[in-house]
Amino acid sequence: MTSNNTDLVRAGLARRYRAEKRFRLYGLGAILVALAMLLTLFVTIFGSGLGAFTATEMTLEVTLFPQDVDPEGNRDPDVLSAANYRKLISQAMLDLFPDVTTRQDRRALLAIVSDGATYEARRRVMADPSLIGQRIDITVPVSSDFDLLNKGKVDETSAEHERRITDKQIAWFKRLQDRGMISTTFNKRLFTNSDSRQPELAGILGAVVGSMYTLLITLALSFPIGVAAAVYLEEYAPQNWFTDMIEVNINNLAAVPSIVFGLLGLAVFLNVFGMPRSAPVVGGLVLTLMTLPTIIIASRAALKSVPPSIREAALGVGASKLQMIVHHVLPLAMPGMLTGTIIGMAQALGETAPLLMIGMVAFIADVPGGPLAPSTVMPVQIYLWADSAERAFVERTSAAIMILLAFLVFMNAGAVVLRKKFERKW
Amino acid sequence: MNTLILVLVILALATLSYVVGTRRSTGLVDNKPKDLHSLPGYYGLYVAMWCGVPALALLALWTAFEPTIVKHMVLASLPAQALLDPAGGPLSDQRISLMMTDIANTASGNISSGASQSYISEAAVYQRSLTDTGYWLMAAVAVALGLGLASLAYRRISPKLRARNDVESGVKYFMIACSTVAILTTIGIILSLLFESYRFFTQVPVTDFLFGLSWSPQTAMRADQVGSSGAFGAIPLFVGTGLIATIALVVAVPIGLLSAIYMSEYAAPKFRAFAKPALEILAGIPTVVYGFFAALTVAPAIRGFGETIGLDVSSESALAAGLVMGIMIIPFVSSLSDDVITAVPQAMREGSYGLGATKSETIRKVVFPAALPGIVGGILLAASRAIGETMIVVMAAGLAANLTANPFAAVTTVTVQIVTLLVGDQEFDSPKTLAAFALGLVLFFITLLLNVIALRVVRKYREQYD
Helix, strand or coil: CHHHHHHHHHHHHHHHHHHHHHHHHHHHHHHHHHHHHHHHHHHHHHHHHHHHHEEEEEEEEEECCHHHHCCCCCCCHHHHHHCCHHHHHHHHHHHHCCCCCCHHHHHHHHCCECCHHHHHHHHHHHHCHHHCCCEEEEEEEECHHHHHHHCCCCCCCCCHHHCCCCHHHHHHHHHHHHCCCEEEEECCHHHHCCCCCCHHHCCCHHHHHHHHHHHHHHHHHHHHHHHHHHHHHHHHCCCCHHHHHHHHHHHHHCCCCHHHHHHHHHHHHHHHCCCCCCCHHHHHHHHHHHHHHHHHHHHHHHHHCCCHHHHHHHHHCCCCHHHHHHHHHHHHHHHHHHHHHHHHHHHHHHCCHHHHHCCCCCCCCCCCCCCCCCCCCHHHHHHHHHHCCCCHHHHHHHHHHHHHHHHHHHHHHHHHHHHHHHCCCC | CHHHHHHHHHHHHHHHHHHHHHHHHHHHCCCCHHHCCCCHHHHHHHHHHHHHHHHHHHHHHHHHHHHHHHHHHHHHHCCHHHHECCCCCECCHHHHHHHHHHHHHHHCCCCCCCCCCHHHHHHHHHHHHHHHHHHHHHHHHHHHHHHHHHHHHHHHCCCCCCHHHHHHHHHHHHHHHHHCHHHHHHHHHHHHHHHHHHHHHHHCCHHHHHHCCCEECCCCCCCCCCCCCCEECCHHHHHHHHHHHHHHHHHHHHHHHHHHHHHHHHCCHHHHHHHHHHHHHHHHCCHHHHHHHHHHHHHHHHHHHHHHCCCCCCCCEHHHHHHHHHHHHHHHHHHHHHHHHHHCCHHHHHHHHHCCCCHHHHHHHHHHHHHHHHHHHHHHHHHHHHHHCCHHHHHHCCCCCCCCCCCCCECCCHHHHHHHHHCCCCCCCCHHHHHHHHHHHHHHHHHHHHHHHHHHHHHHHHHHHC
């Protein structure tokens, strides 16, 4: 009988070991699948975003005719600013292609140059009015369709009606290339411009500044409030229903969907208190409420890790409770609290949904002038660009995502370094 | 911006009071601080506290309520005929708020559509004068309050004054106030959602909202247009949300659970040290990035794949949004499961090995059942995360409310509808806008319920082994 059982077990062993191996492979497979998805995400975004860091530019010889720029010759800045530079740019373009005669073709030809060319010409003249009357070289961006063509992202073999640019335009562009007028440079505009309807002129600066204002307000409010609340709950609070209620509320708020905070901001801050729409102040307030639970929970953990002997020693030499906390416990708990705060800030930086609710989705073409000025933030800018129909915005969206991820990596790396440097085992 | 200057002025006054208070306390005892009850700095803080705190509180309250009061005063100053429409009836609320915006724009010097009317510009001048007087009044009252209280506190300074105790209890009240912010936030959320939802339910019956099968919130401008009534049956949204969340869980639960088991039971420490943070990166990526990934890469890929095998897949299919959302919540499932699996006592595993079970048999028959409540808790938390997730579905799921369980069709979710209803032009009293708050209320309660259950399950489980 016993030998029978042993035989039975032996007979099953190979099968059981196979099952063991299989199970192990499932586990490894699951991790690899998850990592592969992470990799796919990064590869897709980096692959489509790298292109946006270079821009195609064209060097155009423009004659600044005095009768167009400054007919009265008194260099009045208002007149210089209002002059018709578009006409000069168009003239320069048409001079390059004397064979283009029909009205339709002329318009198609002019589409190669971006609207940014007129701003560039104006900037040059405003900076140095003595250029008027001269023939100068202006480096101007080409419009986004030709930027894509130059980067090889337009399929020239496809049927003409499937492309946004015609065969003729491609031929003209090739001629410009042959004359050496087209160059590829680093895309400064991505970092120095704000949002624009023209992809080749759109930049992230306004959104970065908006994010900065919003985060500053969030930090200024949530750090002191979070630390004070954590100190109270950890060091002072008596065991009673009120304390219980605060703790339950903090835990629940940590799990409330972020969009609900947006609804709160809309109903309370905008409609009851009449605060301005789209302003970083309101965004900062909403994000403060959202990040507070994270900061409070992290700060409490940091306070808990300070050993009681420190507190007892301080009290023993005659410190009051507040002196004990401020002079001894807080400095020891500070690295942990800061780590939690940075992680909360990183969350706030990537948050989009509640900001949509309070109207931070407007098209803002200027760098916001202050925390009360209408502005947008980086994730919302990404959302807006992702929604745009222009194909060239795809690579700009990816580039903006790369910039946002760079900020996040930087913040999280800071948190890790902080934790490593000040981590203390008691 | 002017208020900021005022805040700085008051902070400067408080700093000044600190210096004066400290000086006074040492002066009273001929520079022998040991005769004082508290350290000299505490006397300074005592005066500074009385100078700054009430004045700043006054500023906060004033700026919060001034706009409303000014608005009412301006409204009351308008001539009677300005509040009547051409037919002679009273003006609707929307028209009034439009007019108030005109007045505010004119007052701040911008161009506005109503500037041509004389009563608008008169009201604008009145509003300007009100805000100006209001500002100076506020400045005067705040500074007077700060200085007055500071001088009272200054006079009270004596060697016997228990300044440290007073300052410390002041700080304690500040800390209590900070920790009640969490309660106030919850109350604010519940009240604002309930209040707006109540206004919605006075226009649309609750039963129609909760059990209605058709959702088309677009109300027409004119009464005779097609579909002018708007339909607010939220069942298609609930089904769509459920469908996408289910797909997400179908992706995330096996992957997350198996990776947690592998990492806690099999993986070498080196592999674990690399894989665990790598998985957690998934939780740190902003959701708008996932949304872009879903719309740009995953949805076209699924659509293309469907075409090759002859399936009709919508370009905004529930599958694409659910799949990407699943990737996002993998770390929620895996890290929570990892925690509970590690918490299962080693003795239970060793007992199983002693009986001759293989590692995988031990995991499946001993560790997993023991950890099950905690794992269920983790899955519930992940589900609540999936239900409340907004950006992925806004960017990758559809807008049309189809009542279907087909993952290849386009469905819409509660969060998508909240965003579409509230982004863009809105009139605040229409059921279309208010419906967003009713949806928010449902969302809030469902996620709250899931969290409470999850936390309870996890806690109950922990008690068993601790």
